Amino acid sequence: MIRKQVALVADLSGTVVFAIEGAMAAVHAGLDLLGVLVLSFMVALGGGIVRDLLIGATPPSAIRDWRYPVLAFVTGLVAFVFHAQIESVPPFLLTTLDAAGLALFAVAGAEKALEFQIHPFIAMLMGAITGCGGGVVRDMLLSRVPMVLVANIYASAALLGAAVLVVGRRWGCPPVVAATLGGLVCFALRVAAVRFGWQLPKIV
Amino acid sequence: MIRKQVALVADLSGTVVFAIEGAMAAVHAGLDLLGVLVLSFMVALGGGIVRDLLIGATPPSAIRDWRYPVLAFVTGLVAFVFHAQIESVPPFLLTTLDAAGLALFAVAGAEKALEFQIHPFIAMLMGAITGCGGGVVRDMLLSRVPMVLVANIYASAALLGAAVLVVGRRWGCPPVVAATLGGLVCFALRVAAVRFGWQLPKIV
Amino acid sequence: MIRKQVALVADLSGTVVFAIEGAMAAVHAGLDLLGVLVLSFMVALGGGIVRDLLIGATPPSAIRDWRYPVLAFVTGLVAFVFHAQIESVPPFLLTTLDAAGLALFAVAGAEKALEFQIHPFIAMLMGAITGCGGGVVRDMLLSRVPMVLVANIYASAALLGAAVLVVGRRWGCPPVVAATLGGLVCFALRVAAVRFGWQLPKIV
Structure with missing residues (x-):
């Protein structure tokens, strides 16, 4: 019971963080209010929608x-109105919140895929898609190459976090422990990658 | 019975209008005949396809x-052959036809979502996606930011029209009345927005 | 039994060819290792995923x-490591392999759609989507207009091959014969189109 409520709060927090990011990307790209709301929705919920379509949910x-889209839209509207204040939030705080959102979504996405009897390896991919899918849709709508494909450790952190959860469950960890460990690994790797400028190999 | 036929005729008319628009966008972007047919298909049917995937239909x-894709392809082919004639159609006529197509799709999309037991608020979003989704796919295929996110009152008209239908149904209006009212509101708002240059707020 | 195995081998071969193409496109676009793996996955499996979502599979x-994504990722990783060697493969060999992959996917896609009781005309479209969908997703991720919409005979070859299969089945051909004929027609048309520079009409 309490576990369910923690999961719901985590999910809603992730939705708020990602909706703010979507709204700010839309403001910077010069979209109008509707574009801001659409990007809030897509960044917050796009990854989960793609996952659900793929796993047949x-x-x-x-x-x-309806609470998810309403929350995304309200957050987007608030971010639109207070965009100047949000601009002044220190970047490391944004990065940290984003890493937390990524961790929550990656873990929740992998868990849902496992519930739907998806093979553990694919469940790991679904975790990454849940965490990164919204950002990919955002970049495709803004007509640019998805950042996640080009630079730094982002999807890899989601993949690793989801992998920890999947392997932990396989080894008989209690679900809460596996989810917490997976989330922490994703969060820590992402924050460390930003802090130390880690990158994946690339052919120049 | 007659209502079903009116709905079918409306649906097919919307398909033709949107397929012509898709074909002309493809011609202007320098696509070949296949690209023209694909864009006719996507603009005419893409919104409905996305809606159906999302509501689980x-x-x-x-x-x-098969009649829908065949109609879209035939329309696209005719538009390809007679593109010069279509260029000479006065713009206000195109805008009016497009607004009519938008209204028809927004109303039909919201109705279908309600039939599938989707929450009224989400059904309103599904109406807007049905009306605007094809254009978004078109712009994504042509590698540009979807017009609907940037400029003027388009998706908002679809949202409002769908909202009128949904609220009307909720209040016990006969379905035909709710649909007609919703369609008229969407159409009128869109035409007025073009006529008077109304825009949504935007942060510069 | 043997037929099933031939079909599986064909499917896996197509997956390898397309995964290599996806990886090379990602390397040329300057993506990092994760981007390379994602594009291998999308080009190899994206068309089939879109088809399956559309036909309700x-x-x-x-x-x-899980064997499909693993195969795509491993192929992508190998292509990333040996990209210099792959660059030196003569272009006509790449074109030929690609035409073979296109033929295999177009035929397999149309067959699967027929199995799912999709109308033969739509099954033909599903064959083309299976063959070309991955490339379209690749170009959308790389933020460019899908090549298949702009230039030369590619999707048309897939459409024709799938059409031959569908009509052959309709006329009572044994499935193997219809599939083989369809595949050969697609392959031959694609190779000839490249060799002789055939193009679809286009409005300049």
Whole structure:
């Protein structure tokens, strides 16, 4: 019971963080209010929608449960109005919140895929898609190459966190422990990668 | 019975209008005949396909019923051959037809979502996606930021029209009345927005 | 029994060819290792995933069967490491392999759609989507207009091959014969189009 509520709060917090990021990207790209709301929605919920379509959980939760889109839209509207204040938030705080959102979504996404009897290896991919999918959709809508494909450790952190959860479950860890460990690994790797400028190999 | 036929005629008319627009966008972007047919298909049917995937109505109608894609392709082919004639159609006529197509799709999309037991608030979003989704896919294929996110009152008109339908149904309006009202509101708002240059707020 | 194995080998070969192409496109676009793996996955499996979502075969095979994504990722990794060697493969060999992959996917895609009771005309489209979808997703991720919409005979070859299969089945050909004929037609048309520089009409 309490576990369910923790999961819900985590999910809603991730939604708020990602919706703010979507709104700010839209403001910077010169979109109008509607564009801001659409990007809030897509960044916050796009990854989960793609995951749900792929694992056959239709309609996706974001369509089945009106609280998710409403939360994304309200957050987007608030970010639109207070965008100047949000600009002045120190970058390391944004990075940290984003890493937390990524960790929450990666773990929740992998867990949901396992519930739907998806093979553990694919469940790990679904965790990464849940965490990164919204950002990919954002970049595709803004007509630029998805950042996650080009630079630094982002999807890799999501993959690793989801992998920790999947392997932990396989080894008989209690679900809460596996999820917490997976989330911490994803969060720590992402924050460290930003802090120390780690990059994946690339052919120049 | 007659209502079903009116709905079908409306749906097919919307398909033709949007397929012509897709074909002309493809011609202007320098695509070849195949690209023209693909864009006719996507603009005419892409919004409905996305809606059907999201509400779990699979396979989508455009895949289930061969008449929709055939109509889109034939329209695209005709538009390819007669593109010079279509260029000379006065812009206000194109805008009016487009607004009519938008209204028809927004209303039909919201109705279908309600039929599939989708929450009224989400059904309103599904109406807007049905009306605007094809254009978004078109712009993504042409590698540009979807017009609907940047400029003027387009998706907002679809949202409002769908909202009128949804609220009307909620209040016990007969379905035909709710649909007609919703369609008229969407159409009128869109035409007025073009006529008077209304815009949504935007941060410069 | 043997037929099933031939089909599986064909499918896996197509996956390898397309995964290599995805990896090379990613290397040329300056993506990092993760981007290379994602593009290998998307080019190899994206067309099939879109087809499966559209015909209602969820979860798509690429999500249901872990061997497909693993094969795509391993191929992508190998292509990343040996990209210099792959660069030196003569272009006509690449074109030929690509035409073979296109033929295999177009035929397999149309067959799967028929199995799912999709109308023959739509099954033909599904064959083309299976063959070309991955490349379209690649170009959208790389933020450029899908090549298949702009230039030369590619999707048309897939459409024709799938059409031959569908009509052959309709006329009572044994499935193997219809599939082989369809595949050969697609392959031959694609290779000839490259060799002789055939193009579809286009409005200049």
